[in-house]
Amino acid sequence: MSYRAPRGTSDVxxxxxxxxxxxxDVARGVARRFGYGRLDTPVFESSGLFVRxxxxxxxxxxxxxxxxxxxxxxxxxxxxxxxxxxxxxxxxHGMRNLPQPVRLFYFCPIFRYDRPQAGRYRxxxxxxxxxxxxxxxxVDAEVIELAWRxxxxxxxxxxxxxxxxxxxxxxxxxxxxxxxxxxxxxxxxLCDDCKLRLTRSPLRLLDCKQPACIEMAHEAPRTDEHxxxxxxxxxxxxxxxxxxxxxxxxxxPRLVRGLDYYSRTVFEIQPPQEGGQTNICGxxxxxxxxxxxxxxxxxxxxxxxxxxxxxxxxxxxxxxAPEAPPLTAVVVHLGASATERAVALASELRNAGIGAALAxxxxxxxxxxxxxxxxxxxxxxILGDDELSRGVVVLRDMARAEQHEAxxxxxxxxxxxxxxx
RNA sequence: GUGGGCGUGGCCAAGUCAGGUCGAAGGCGCCAGGUUGUGGCCCUGGAGAUCGAGGGUUCAAAUCCCUCCGCUCACCCCA
Numbered sequence: 001m002s003y004r005a006p007r008g009t010s011d012v013x014x015x016x017x018x019x020x021x022x023x024x025d026v027a028r029g030v031a032r033r034f035g036y037g038r039l040d041t042p043v044f045e046s047s048g049l050f051v052r053x054x055x056x057x058x059x060x061x062x063x064x065x066x067x068x069x070x071x072x073x074x075x076x077x078x079x080x081x082x083x084x085x086x087x088x089x090x091x092x093h094g095m096r097n098l099p100q101p102v103r104l105f106y107f108c109p110i111f112r113y114d115r116p117q118a119g120r121y122r123x124x125x126x127x128x129x130x131x132x133x134x135x136x137x138x139v140d141a142e143v144i145e146l147a148w149r150x151x152x153x154x155x156x157x158x159x160x161x162x163x164x165x166x167x168x169x170x171x172x173x174x175x176x177x178x179x180x181x182x183x184x185x186x187x188x189x190l191c192d193d194c195k196l197r198l199t200r201s202p203l204r205l206l207d208c209k210q211p212a213c214i215e216m217a218h219e220a221p222r223t224d225e226h227x228x229x230x231x232x233x234x235x236x237x238x239x240x241x242x243x244x245x246x247x248x249x250x251x252x253p254r255l256v257r258g259l260d261y262y263s264r265t266v267f268e269i270q271p272p273q274e275g276g277q278t279n280i281c282g283x284x285x286x287x288x289x290x291x292x293x294x295x296x297x298x299x300x301x302x303x304x305x306x307x308x309x310x311x312x313x314x315x316x317x318x319x320x321a322p323e324a325p326p327l328t329a330v331v332v333h334l335g336a337s338a339t340e341r342a343v344a345l346a347s348e349l350r351n352a353g354i355g356a357a358l359a360x361x362x363x364x365x366x367x368x369x370x371x372x373x374x375x376x377x378x379x380x381x382i383l384g385d386d387e388l389s390r391g392v393v394v395l396r397d398m399a400r401a402e403q404h405e406a407x408x409x410x411x412x413x414x415x416x417x418x419x420x421x
Numbered sequence: 422g423u424g425g426g427c428g429u430g431g432c433c434a435a436g437u438c439a440g441g442u443c444g445a446a447g448g449c450g451c452c453a454g455g456u457u458g459u460g461g462c463c464c465u466g467g468a469g470a471u472c473g474a475g476g477g478u479u480c481a482a483a484u485c486c487c488u489c490c491g492c493u494c495a496c497c498c499c500a
Binding site: 004007058059060063064081082110112114115116117118119120121124125126127128193209257258259268277278279280281282303304305306307308309310332334363364365366367368369370371372373374380382384386394396398399401403 | 422423452453454455458459460461491492493494495496497498499500
């Protein structure tokens with residue numbers, strides 16, 4: 001086989017479509033009930049949007065972006081995350097003139113150059129929401145509730161909601177200094193990655209998975225214990241709202257996240273199974289992002305949820321996606337003139353809103369009925385030269401193995417009557 | 422970027438350790454047929470494989486050696 005789907009990408013075959021439709025339908029419904037409107041942004045943007053928005057020293061920007069120069073010389077990147085483009089659109093379309101907060105949701109493909117593994121792809125798809133223009137903790141609670149409700153309505157169980165506050169631009173620098181001080185005393189014990197993190201992204205020291213680093217993280221200063229008064233108030237109000245909503249959360253002081261734009265609230269939803277894909281949904285507040293994008297100070301919060309990971313967990317938990325309704329009838333035809341009429345008959349059925357397909361031409365009756373059987377249709381319509389000359393068609397109920405003749409011109413009505421009965 | 426596992430028809434897969442009987446088993450799926458126009462079960466037949474690619478060893482390689490490619494899992498990162 002010469003050509004295959006590129007590494008880390010995959011085709012979504014018809015047999016998997018019910019899962020995608022199911023997740024999309026449920027997500028759309030939840031978003032609508034929360035008052036979120038859909039926003040679609042381009043698959044590619046100026047590279048600078050992500051460099052400025054996500055952060056120069058993040059892994060996403062440094063080694064995972066698909067970037068290229070187009071024929072006009074512009075530097076563009078395939079969207080590596082969903083939030084920056086939404087913020088760009090918010091600014092570009094003057095959405096600050098709309099009632100705040102502006103509530104938006106999206107479905108979109110996301111591209112990251114990474115080594116693929118279970119639940120991780122170079123092209124994956126996210127459902128995400130953003131609530132922009134209101135800094136109050138009640139909006140944080142709303143967004144988290146939306147995410148939690150989505151997972152619940154999908155039928156996923158045994159999920160964990162992890163929340164944390166990483167402070168804001170005011171109090172985080174001092175906290176980072178404390179962190180550095182803590183880790184600097186034992187640099188020798190740190191893993192190589194963490195030695196780099198010490199200077200480049202000290203927050204990330206906290207969620208290193210290396211045993212020695214985890215040890216040190218246990219004794220490290222906690223983010224939630226070094227918040228300024230404003231951040232502390234915001235944080236405590238959020239937890240109060242979550243309790244009022246009855247959403248079971250777990251404060252995880254080592255939860256940080258790898259995108260630079262987060263401030264205050266960060267959260268993740270994790271499935272029960274271990275082994276690879278740890279989180280199916282992640283998000284947080286990004287009150288400084290708009291300014292990074294040269295817009296006016298505008299608070300915002302949102303999350304992204306991975307479609308592939310959600311579907312993976314639906315399958316693991318045995319949640320079945322509703323099947324799209326199959327064809328109702330297969331039109332079986334014998335003889336050249338009957339075939340010509342059968343082509344028209346199938347068309348008439350579709351015009352009447354009935355799913356119908358023609359059985360493969362040139363095959364025996366036995367073969368055509370086998371085909372109808374394998375399609376799983378409830379009815380076969382059999383049209384031979386004999387029926388044609390008499391102006392009738394045989395309507396066969398596949399499950400009951402019963403059949404009767406119906407007027408050829410009234411086939412659609414006969415099918416509807418049969419379905420109703 | 423680092424490490425492990427694996428590559429045999431569309432899918433699953435025996436065979437690879439101990440080279441020849443592999444001119445490659447079996448199952449699913451696909452196509453045809455099982456007498457005159459009737460499916461699902463069953464039966465028969467058929468199509469479909471450069472055994473991932475290239476090179477090497479050998480009288481002989483799907484089986485051994487080398488290189489490359491691909492897939493996969495984990496680290497990392499994240500959805």
